[in-house]
Amino acid sequence: xxxxxRSLEQADRLRCESFEEGIEAxxxxxxxxxxxxxxxxxxxxxxxxxxxxxxxxxTLGGLEERGREVTVxxxxxxxxxxxxxxxYFPIVLATWDAMFDPAFNLHAVLSSTGGAAIAAVASGPxxxxxxxxxxxxxxxxxxxxxxxxxxxxxxxxxxxxxARPGELDxxxxxxxxxxxxxxxxGLSPSGWRPLRERLGxxxxxxxxxxxxxxxxxxxxxxxxxxxxxxxxxxxxxxxDPSQNGTGTxxxxxxxxGPEHASILAGAGLGPSDVQAAISxxxxxxxxxxxxxxxxxxxxxxxxxxxxxxxxxxxxxPEHVVVACAGGAGAGWSVVIPAWARTAxxxxxxxxxxxxxEPTPP
Amino acid sequence: MAIELLLPTVTxxxxxxxxxxxxxxxxxxxxxxxxxxxxxxxxxxxxxxxxMVGLGAxxxxxxxxxxxxxxxxxxxxxxxxxxxxHLVVSGVGDCGACTSCSVHDAVHCAEQGVxxxxxxxxxxxxxxxxxxxxxxxxxxxxxxxxxPIWARDAAGVLELAAEAAPRLVEALGLxxxxxxxxxxx
Numbered sequence: 001x002x003x004x005x006r007s008l009e010q011a012d013r014l015r016c017e018s019f020e021e022g023i024e025a026x027x028x029x030x031x032x033x034x035x036x037x038x039x040x041x042x043x044x045x046x047x048x049x050x051x052x053x054x055x056x057x058x059t060l061g062g063l064e065e066r067g068r069e070v071t072v073x074x075x076x077x078x079x080x081x082x083x084x085x086x087x088y089f090p091i092v093l094a095t096w097d098a099m100f101d102p103a104f105n106l107h108a109v110l111s112s113t114g115g116a117a118i119a120a121v122a123s124g125p126x127x128x129x130x131x132x133x134x135x136x137x138x139x140x141x142x143x144x145x146x147x148x149x150x151x152x153x154x155x156x157x158x159x160x161x162x163a164r165p166g167e168l169d170x171x172x173x174x175x176x177x178x179x180x181x182x183x184x185x186g187l188s189p190s191g192w193r194p195l196r197e198r199l200g201x202x203x204x205x206x207x208x209x210x211x212x213x214x215x216x217x218x219x220x221x222x223x224x225x226x227x228x229x230x231x232x233x234x235x236x237x238x239x240d241p242s243q244n245g246t247g248t249x250x251x252x253x254x255x256x257g258p259e260h261a262s263i264l265a266g267a268g269l270g271p272s273d274v275q276a277a278i279s280x281x282x283x284x285x286x287x288x289x290x291x292x293x294x295x296x297x298x299x300x301x302x303x304x305x306x307x308x309x310x311x312x313x314x315x316x317p318e319h320v321v322v323a324c325a326g327g328a329g330a331g332w333s334v335v336i337p338a339w340a341r342t343a344x345x346x347x348x349x350x351x352x353x354x355x356x357e358p359t360p361p
Numbered sequence: 362m363a364i365e366l367l368l369p370t371v372t373x374x375x376x377x378x379x380x381x382x383x384x385x386x387x388x389x390x391x392x393x394x395x396x397x398x399x400x401x402x403x404x405x406x407x408x409x410x411x412x413m414v415g416l417g418a419x420x421x422x423x424x425x426x427x428x429x430x431x432x433x434x435x436x437x438x439x440x441x442x443x444x445x446x447h448l449v450v451s452g453v454g455d456c457g458a459c460t461s462c463s464v465h466d467a468v469h470c471a472e473q474g475v476x477x478x479x480x481x482x483x484x485x486x487x488x489x490x491x492x493x494x495x496x497x498x499x500x501x502x503x504x505x506x507x508x509p510i511w512a513r514d515a516a517g518v519l520e521l522a523a524e525a526a527p528r529l530v531e532a533l534g535l536x537x538x539x540x541x542x543x544x545x546x
Contacts, residue, residue: 008367013366014365014366014368015363015366016365017363029368031369040366040368041364041365042367045367065496066492067497077367077368107458107461107462108461108462111461112456112457112458114456155369159369159370166487167491168491169457170458340431344429344430345431
């Protein structure tokens, strides 16, 4: 495998006469995602590395298909360029850890014409401590950690793994989430355990859960407080035959806005009930697919077989990631469909190792 | 004020992967076709198999179907395939991840000394070449067909196969014999 320089001291360097010249040079040398980058000075990179608490020459993972590995210092350079503070770096590193889980199938995620983004929900106190946004406009602009952590890993994928358009990123369209797609889980309704606990991690820990993601679908349901109607609405985007995952056994993140979470919890439902209902209501029939011009018989390897009642599974309950977040509104939630089925790639989760804090059991 | 920046550059000095010497196929060569499950990929590969048998480049062929297009063939499946095959054609690269993984399948076979080639559609030739280089290359053949294959009918698939087969024979370093028209396995 081709490997990167093993030490920070051996990293390639670029001498510029000014900060402004550095910004332009980074554009010219194709390190940018299209927006200006922060020039990564030696001091800034060293501070970033210290923020993560791992040796700079350590390897985060590799892709044999690309003959490439990613080291801590490369991730640190990209985090500086993205605009991260050193305190964000533990979440950047945990994101890389989850990206290199074989179940995530990073090589395919970064290659596909389907234009997959790396969506990440951070759950836990450290994400709140560094100021990640779980409230209003959490998927939009205005919050530094949300905007820069996701940008850091995308820059790293471009720089260290050749996931650049025209090279090994073959996205036909891509979408805005490929620039950055990190957010924080907010407060859950009383009686609901947060995502990290439901995934088997301690309440005191912080985790990141990734989804190889299509663009988010904002869902509105403001037509009454019927929990069953709400769950059907939340499942509706997943039944869209034009989605790549519909009827294939895919995965998704359902981000419940505060009004919707309150309605569901008030009806005595918990996250596992939501997972089961989303799975149930997102089944499709062959006739529904055919009505939209999709013929499963023409591509039998993609769609699952129908059950005895003629229904085709879209997403199994265990592949529905439920998180509560978002600002108060008219009744909004967000469904983030995976870009492909789980046979290709699945959500992955890793704990965030915070320097100076004991590792959770 | 002058500043010095660090760049996240990769170095290109890693150890080359071991590649076995090419194993020349026997006169009654068996061709393995690695179907990546993309729409029409199997149809095209089978038609290519028929054409190559007709050209005398192989005596028979068999198809190995991968679980998904977005993974390379597993080590065990590849070993099992190479116990039977003297030549390998993978494909069809008709998108991003599937192209790259089909290239990887061919590269792995070539590293074992088995002549291998990949079939890709024209927009993905550059990606295939880059993927082959990144994966270690090992001298695989890359044969281009017209994109997209998923929109082709049966006659269109046969037409593509007839065009691709002679170029595959060449890419695999073979010499076409007098057509035999023999049956396939």
